[in-house]
Amino acid sequence: MALPENRKRARSDDEKEARRGAILQATRVMIEAKGFEGITMNAIAQEAAVSKGTLYLYAASKEELLLALFVDAMEQVVARIEAEATADTLADVLVQVPATTPLFLPLLARLFAVIEKNVADEPLFENKRKMRDMGMRVASVIVRLTGAPLDQARAASMTLMLAMRGAAQSDVLARRDLTGIPEDLHPMFTKENFVTGYSVAVRMILAGLTRS
Amino acid sequence: MALPENRKRARSDDEKEARRGAILQATRVMIEAKGFEGITMNAIAQEAAVSKGTLYLYAASKEELLLALFVDAMEQVVARIEAEATADTLADVLVQVPATTPLFLPLLARLFAVIEKNVADEPLFENKRKMRDMGMRVASVIVRLTGAPLDQARAASMTLMLAMRGAAQSDVLARRDLTGIPEDLHPMFTKENFVTGYSVAVRMILAGLTRS
DNA sequence: CCTATAAATGACTAACGGTCACATAAATCC
DNA sequence: GGATTTATGTGACCGTTAGTCATTTATAGG
Numbered sequence: 001m002a003l004p005e006n007r008k009r010a011r012s013d014d015e016k017e018a019r020r021g022a023i024l025q026a027t028r029v030m031i032e033a034k035g036f037e038g039i040t041m042n043a044i045a046q047e048a049a050v051s052k053g054t055l056y057l058y059a060a061s062k063e064e065l066l067l068a069l070f071v072d073a074m075e076q077v078v079a080r081i082e083a084e085a086t087a088d089t090l091a092d093v094l095v096q097v098p099a100t101t102p103l104f105l106p107l108l109a110r111l112f113a114v115i116e117k118n119v120a121d122e123p124l125f126e127n128k129r130k131m132r133d134m135g136m137r138v139a140s141v142i143v144r145l146t147g148a149p150l151d152q153a154r155a156a157s158m159t160l161m162l163a164m165r166g167a168a169q170s171d172v173l174a175r176r177d178l179t180g181i182p183e184d185l186h187p188m189f190t191k192e193n194f195v196t197g198y199s200v201a202v203r204m205i206l207a208g209l210t211r212s
Numbered sequence: 213m214a215l216p217e218n219r220k221r222a223r224s225d226d227e228k229e230a231r232r233g234a235i236l237q238a239t240r241v242m243i244e245a246k247g248f249e250g251i252t253m254n255a256i257a258q259e260a261a262v263s264k265g266t267l268y269l270y271a272a273s274k275e276e277l278l279l280a281l282f283v284d285a286m287e288q289v290v291a292r293i294e295a296e297a298t299a300d301t302l303a304d305v306l307v308q309v310p311a312t313t314p315l316f317l318p319l320l321a322r323l324f325a326v327i328e329k330n331v332a333d334e335p336l337f338e339n340k341r342k343m344r345d346m347g348m349r350v351a352s353v354i355v356r357l358t359g360a361p362l363d364q365a366r367a368a369s370m371t372l373m374l375a376m377r378g379a380a381q382s383d384v385l386a387r388r389d390l391t392g393i394p395e396d397l398h399p400m401f402t403k404e405n406f407v408t409g410y411s412v413a414v415r416m417i418l419a420g421l422t423r424s
Numbered sequence: 425c426c427t428a429t430a431a432a433t434g435a436c437t438a439a440c441g442g443t444c445a446c447a448t449a450a451a452t453c454c
Numbered sequence: 455g456g457a458t459t460t461a462t463g464t465g466a467c468c469g470t471t472a473g474t475c476a477t478t479t480a481t482a483g484g
Contacts, residue, residue: 009449009462016462037329041441051464053443062441110325112381117249118441121392128397159413163371166378169324180333185340201371204420221431221480228431253472263433265474274472330472 020058023048024072027065028103036106036172063118067127070111073104078134087145091202098164099195105171108164135161148209156205163201167194232270235260236284239277240315248318248384275330279339282323285316290346299357306414310376311407317383320376347373360421368417375413379406 010019026048030039041062045052059065077097085093098104107115116124139157143150170193175181181189187196222231238260242251253274257264271277289309297305310316319327328336351369355362382405387393393401399408 007449011450011460011462040439052441053464054462056442057462112384113322113325116385125394125397128400132400155412158409159375159416162378162409162413163374164378165381166374166376169377172324173328182337185337188340188344197370197374200367201374204371204417207420208416219480223429223431223481252470264472265433266431268473269431 016058019050019054023050023055023058024065024068027069031103031106036110060120060123061118063115064120064123066107066110066115067119067123069103070107070115071127071130073101073107074131074134077101077104078137081138082141085141085145090142090145091199091206094160094202095195095199098168098198105168105194108168109170109172112165131161142206142209146206146209147211152209156209159205160202163205164198167198167201170194170197228270231262231266235262235267235270236277236280239281243315243318248322272332272335273330275327276332276335278319278322278327279331279335281315282319282327283339283342285313285319286343286346289313289316290349293350294353297353297357302354302357303411303414303418306372307407307411310380310410317380317406320380321384324377343373354418354421358418358421359423364421368421371417372414375417376410379410379413382406382409 007015010016023044026044027039030044030047034043039062041052041055044065045055048055055065059068080097080101081093084097098108116127119127135157136154138160139150139153142148142153142156146153148156170188173189174191174193175189176191178186178189187193219227222228235256238256239251241259242256246255251274253264253267256277257267260267267277271280292309292313293305296309310320328339331339347369348366350372351362351365354360354365354368358365360368382400385401386403386405387401388403390398390401399405
């Protein structure tokens with residue numbers, strides 16, 4: 001991901017892409033290490049072994065870095081759903097793939113309220129279009145595997161997205177260590193909270209589909 | 213909401229409650245005026261005609277102020293649902309009440325990712341319990357109006373909450389003025405986005421209920 | 425009126441995202 | 455291969471804002 005040993009500046013497009021990749025990877029590392037609220041541009045710069053100014057040659061803001069990570073993760077999710085889902089496993093795959101794609105849930109949980117609020121219009125629009133397209137691809141999978149009519153599949157796909165967004169929120173609170181949390185609230189603070197809640201929604205939504 | 217004319221300090225519990233109310237109201241005013249991202253503690257203090265330090269006598273952080281506003285709004289929402297819903301109008305009421313209760317959607321959209329992230333454990337736990345209770349009250353309404361068995365009503369209520377959280381996210385992007393936004397993306401940026409998306413979800417979820 | 429209590433103040437600090445004048449690596453030219 | 459040009463990279467600096475705390479003073483009680 002880094003530049004060749006004896007090169008300090010990225011001049012060609014390939015080199016720029018490599019540097020951008022290194023910066024994104026450094027961002028991932030920092031999220032892993034410090035948690036989502038702990039990341040700072042200084043720390044990312046240090047991890048990527050560049051100066052802070054350089055970060056701003058490759059992303060207009062901290063949030064555009066995070067948006068780029070989200071777009072990556074979202075593409076992985078949809079690609080995996082297309083590849084892995086069968087008629088028998090559709091519901092399971094729709095739940096498990098988002099739950100297990102690295103960084104997808106924490107990024108989705110913060111997409112609207114945190115990330116998109118400081119992104120310029122152009123990348124924002126581009127991301128919105130991409131999300132719409134992803135929704136369509138999921139609708140196609142639903143049509144292919146259930147035989148439902150396209151308009152129903154589209155409505156189901158949009159509703160799935162809604163529920164997934166809602167369920168992803170609980171990822172923010174999820175803690176590895178539940179000590180200090182009252183017994184009766186444990187279910188709300190476990191890592192499994194997303195899967196538990198979203199499973200129910202997925203099954204309800206898919207159950208409403210009819211064959212065309 | 214303010215203290216009596218010639219009193220500058222709140223000594224009794226009543227006076228403290230009044231001051232707290234004034235601070236919360238000032239926060240509402242500032243959100244209205246500057247938008248959610250534009251609010252600052254300095255501005256709230258000025259609007260409430262107290263010093264910044266005083267704010268911290270009544271709330272441990274900016275986010276605890278916002279959490280208090282959310283709890284208020286949430287209580288209004290559930291109370292209105294209980295009061296207004298009938299067997300015929302249940303779906304409509306479940307959509308319209310959240311959509312029309314002041315500040316409810318913007319606060320819900322930011323509840324997990326923005327507000328709760330800077331709230332001490334105790335108020336956080338209290339809020340979680342309150343939300344769980346609200347969910348139970350909605351489940352009761354569903355039982356009463358549809359005759360569905362309690363466990364089904366509970367699952368439906370939890371799923372409704374999920375979908376509502378997801379749908380509320382779109383409120384963050386909603387703009388009054390759509391100029392500058394590409395035609396094809398207009399639906400995603402309108403104020404009606406919440407109602408449009410959530411209606412579908414509510415009807416799907418309620419349709420799955422059976423009479424006991 | 426005097427004293428004790430605690431509510432209120434606001435200058436100050438720390439932290440962080442973002443900027444920009446300047447330094448210099450690397451490509452290009454002769 | 456030296457000179458010139460281009461634009462990448464740098465990091466000290468800035469503005470903003472949440473939050474703190476030593477100090478002030480309104481109010482209650484004696």
